[in-house]
Amino acid sequence: MPRPLPLAGRSPAASAAPSVARVLRRLALGATAAALLASLTPAPAGAATASTARDGAGGTSRAGEPRAPREFVALRDVAPTVRQEIRYFTRHDFVGERVDGYRQPLCLLTRDAARALRTAQRQFLRQGYTLKVYDCYRPQRAVDHFVRWAEDLDDQRMKGEFYPRVDKSRLFEDGYIAERSGHSRGSTVDLTLVRLPGLPTRPYVPGEPLTPCYAPRELRFPDNSLDMGTGYDCFDTLSHTLDPRIKGEQRANRLLLKRGLEAAGFENYAAEWWHYTFTPETFPDTYFDFPVSRRSLGGR
Incomplete structure (x- = not known):
């Protein structure tokens, strides 16, 4: 969501993992996890990759669009097994x-944040x-x-799913919408x-009936993720990570995600x-505006 996070210290990184083969034998993971883990094996030291070969700083493309600085990478180049369902596309x-x-x-993320996600992914794959x-x-x-959408009080087309219990006129006051977002700094991720x-x-079918994002899992819009108690981008206090009304398996799933990411340096x-948000942020005070596109990385 759009509100920025406070800058804070970095959590301890996860310790070095044993070899992939030994872990797989011990945990008896299936072929799917084995293949995913193998694909995350680091490249040899000094090897050039699409995410590390760039040099130079951010600037402007020939078309006049802002470009990403060299510290940004495509997550797929760093952690290809992390799944992507980019909702705002x-x-x-x-x-x-x-x-x-x-x-x-x-x-797209800063390189440090992408590498930290790769670390967390390795641990989750083993589980x-x-x-x-x-x-x-x-x-x-x-x-x-x-911001423009929030100011248009007549546009209520997605209220039934994403903010059923919130009056749209209060989205700014209640903190759901703001003029700046920590995501624009490049080290924050929704996942x-x-x-x-x-x-x-x-796929979502535009115009299909909407169900509240806090409804029971079997009634909400289907998602292949673990049941976290609400859907993604649910404007409701039930989305608070440790809301006491979230219990049992839903709470356990939230804590599983939280502990794994904190071990990799996220808050x-x-x-x-x-x-x-991965901390310390690479750009704690800079809000970028280059498009979400490979071309923003110089076409790499």
Whole structure:
């Protein structure tokens, strides 16, 4: 969601893992997890990759668009097994349309944040889960789109799912919408966990009946993720990570995600179970506006 997070110290990183083969034998993971873990084996020292070969700083493209500084990478180049369901590239979001600045369904992050996600992913794969990201870097033009939408009180098309109990006129006052977002700094990510092998989530059909994001799992819009008690981007206090009304398996799932990400250096925003920031941030005071696109990384 759009509110920035406070800067805080980095949590201890996860300790070095034993060899992939030994872990797989010990935990008896299936072929799916084995293949995913193998694909996360680091490249030899000094090897050039798409995420490390860039040099230079951010600037402007020939078309006049802002470009990402060299510290940004595509998550797929660093942690290819992390699943991506970039909601703001679709119409299944609280706005009800593709959000400005999302040219491709792509997760861009600072290199440090992407590497930390790779560390967390390795640990989750050993437990039979995979991370799935909903949103990563978010350009300022997307945040501006949210602000315009929030100011248009007549546009209530997605209320039935994303903010059933919140009057749209209070979205700013209640903190659900703001003029700046920590996502625009490049080290914040919205994500969840999927139990392997995990079938894809079905596509959203614009105009289909909406169900409250806090409804029981079997009634909510289907998601292949673990049951976290609410859907993603649910404007409701039930989305608070440690809300006492969330109990049993739902609470355990939130804590599983939280502990795994904290071990890799991320900090949770307490009002949203899905929202994590890697600390220390690479750009703690800079809000970028380059589009979500491979071209923003220089085409690499």
